[in-house]
Amino acid sequence: MNSLWNDGAAAACGSELALRAYTSRLLGGEKALVMYGGGNTSVKLRQDGEDILYIKGSGSDLALVAEKDFSPVRLDPVKRLIEREALGNDEMIAAFRAAQKDPQAPRPSIETVLHANLPFKWVEHTHADAVLALADTRSGEAHIRAAFGNTVLVVPYRHSGFELAKVCHEVFTRQATPDTIGMVLLHHGIFAFGATARESYERMIALVSRAEDYLKRRQAWDIPLHFPAALEGDDGIEAIAALRRDISRAAGFPMVMNVCGDLMSLAFARRPDLASLSQRGPATPQHAVFTKRLPLLGRDIAGYGAEYRRYLAENAPADAKRLPDPAPRVVIDPAWGFAAAGVNAFHADATAEIFRHAMKIFCRAEALEQYVSLSPREVLAAEIEYGGFEQAVRSRYALAGQVALVDQALASRERIDELLAKGAAVVGLDTVPAVRALYRRGDYLGVVCGSDGIDGALEQAVRRFGGIDLLFSESDELAEACRPLLALSPVSN
């Protein structure tokens, strides 16, 4: 992995906080480091005679982070929280609020106490794929020591928040040396730190590069892309639409579903050890918020739901306010790779992208030694704590999770604008190639309906979004072709 540090861009930053936002975006722009709200960064600044920790706000995405997304908290009071024996999440968040210099600023990251107690001005935290491929193995700690020598400390798994801050602090206090430039958190991710923005950022890149080199030296880097021919399977678009309907019904709301049949996904779906490797759990708990703990193999949504309810009954804390729905978000099928579901097109794509990275981590860890994940209880704690965004999306967008097909799209921009604004995914159909670039956003697919006819267009639509719920067309032929798909819509009847 290469450093993307640019002297000109860094010099153009008007303040240290702007520089903090700049290197955070460098990290966030690299999906092999961190995705969709994962990871966090901070800088400690001296302002008006007091030390202020600027830490990324909870929920913001490192790829897009700006100065306003960092929350200023007084360093001393949040640092001293580490002296407590235990601290519940609600109490901890109240303490952050009390220490916040700007009450309008976003809620500070759940890892604020951890950042505050690291004696470095600049701190970075990611869920780097390459590091997880080492850390998520049976002998994870030994691999990390072999790859990084004494430059990093190894921290056992703890739930994010106060427990994690506490164990990191203990390990750092006892074991840090002048050579320490980072910490690897087993089954979670990695921290790097430094005295300058560049040093801290480039230490993260250097550590991840070392993990990559270690995997390459052990022939555990290249992902196998060869696979046996497809097994017999019903991969027609009606089968895909039926699967989306069943998943949506199990979830209790309509979902967009994205079918991923690229070479790597097909090769993974046809691995002889699929039933074992895919059913061990996520590479880092944050992934489970999008993918759930396990993907479904095959089509038995009811069986998956029954297993999931058992997982909740056995592992959910008694005081959990809200439990996740029992529908899978990832379905693996040797016939077509995998399908990723989400409350809208953005979330379905996020699920797909996270699972692509997860497959690489599974394959590399297995090639290195043996992929090992966390216990179900630990994964569920993260699912409960960070999940639940679906309801927020649904209350904001009336058509979230629904798919609309609009014929004569070039002449129907007003209608498409309205559908997109209400949260629907839209397939625009027209006879000219300009339809493809009519909108450049993930919830729009432009399809030229010409040479390959209506069947080809519907095939593209269903593979991209999982089905069709709303049809806007004056063509009888198109209405006829869509009838079976509309009958499979999760919002029909």
Ligand SMILES: [Zn+2]
């Ligand atoms: Zn993390």
